[in-house]
Amino acid sequence: MSWMLLPTKKATKSRVGDDGRASSTTDLLTKAGYICQSSAGIYTLMPLGHRVVQKIEGIIDEEMQRVGGQKLAMPSLLTPDNWKRTGRWQSTGDELFSFKDRKNAMLLLGPTHEEEITAIVKDMVRSYRQYPLRLYQTTRKFRDEARPRAGLLRGREFIMKDMYTFDVTRQQAIKTFHAIEAAYRRCFDRVGVPYAVADADSGNIGGSMSKEFHFVNQSGEDTLLRCQRCGYTANEERALSRCASGAEPNNGALYLATVVEGSDPGIVVKQRMVEVPSSHEPSTLKIKQMWSTKPTQRLELAVVSDECHGDVA
Structure with a gap:
């Protein structure tokens, strides 16, 4: 450790994103x-950070x-x-890092590898007896983010582990x-x-089943809706309208919290769904403790449902 390059720094001005929130994790x-920032959205992993990533x-x-994955x-x-065959060359747009080589041939830096792995399996697999296949990699990805923010979470170059599985039947x-989901949980x-x-929501990749693993924190960009009766959790873009668990309701309430700036009616700055258990009063003060506002802004609450069912539908 005495020889390790460990360039600690004094406190600096917090980086602030487009939403006005500071990326305190990146600063720490x-x-x-x-880590050490090279340029906007690009970071160097210093020896200590690289050791963490390796572990x-x-x-x-x-x-x-453990679940049969083969690394490549x-x-x-x-x-x-x-x-171009899948249409994502056109639909992905400006997020692709593309350029021409000295022979004027177009190339791109991979933002993801669905197309590449599908072509490999198509050429290499000759019989259904070779399935199932579970192939994965951990590599660097590249996306030309218009506004890189949140440090390592929304960079232009980042490390991603992705697995691609191939089966004979649905x-x-x-x-x-479900096996891979359990592996991610472990x-x-x-x-x-x-x-x-x-x-x-599966997005432009498609498919009927998709799960997201979230680290819940104040700096997040997604909103999750959770039923207090059965624990059902979903992204607000995917949440079902009613809880089908049959569990007894707990009389909790779902509120839409809106941050407004300026005189009535004002400008809506942001909105978020807030669950208030039956044992709590839906006071503005308590909501503010979870979701801070600026002195020039006010917080408005509207009842969406007297019972939590999972979303606002």
Whole structure:
């Protein structure tokens, strides 16, 4: 440790994102010598930070291989041919880092690898007896974010672990889905990070089943809705209208909290769903403790439902 490059820094002005919230985690990692910012959305992992990433990657490797995962390493430098076949070359737009080489051939830096792995399996697998396949990698991804923010969470270059599974039948695919979900839960449990698992929208990738693992904190960009009766949790874009668990209601209430700036009617700055248990009064003061506002802003509450059912539908 005495030889380790550990460039600690004094407190600096907090980085503030487009939403006005400071990225305190990034500041702490920088001051403690775990990371060093190279440019907007691009960071160097210093020796201590790299050791942390290696340990987390080791845990992920153990859990993925426990469920039959095979690790590979696909290139970061890709051709757009497969992307054009799926239509994502056009739909992804400006987020792609693309350029031409000296022979005027178009190339891109991989933001994800669905197209690449599908082409590999198509060429390499000759029989259904070779399935199921569970292939994964941990590599650097590149996305040309218009406004990089939140430090490592929304950068232009970042590390991602992605797994791609191939099954013969839908039933086998669903079984694989649940096996991988359980493996992810074990990863988070071993790391010791508090997390929430929520139903999610699959986005432009498609599919009918999707789960998100969230670290719940004040700096997050997503909103989760959770039923206090059964524990059902979902992203607000995916939440079901009614809880089907049959559990007894707890008479909790769901409120829409709105931050408004300026005179009546004012400008809506942001909104968030807030669950208030039956044992608590829905006071503005208590909501403010969870969701701070500026002195020039006011907080308005509106009852969405007398019982928590999962979303605002």
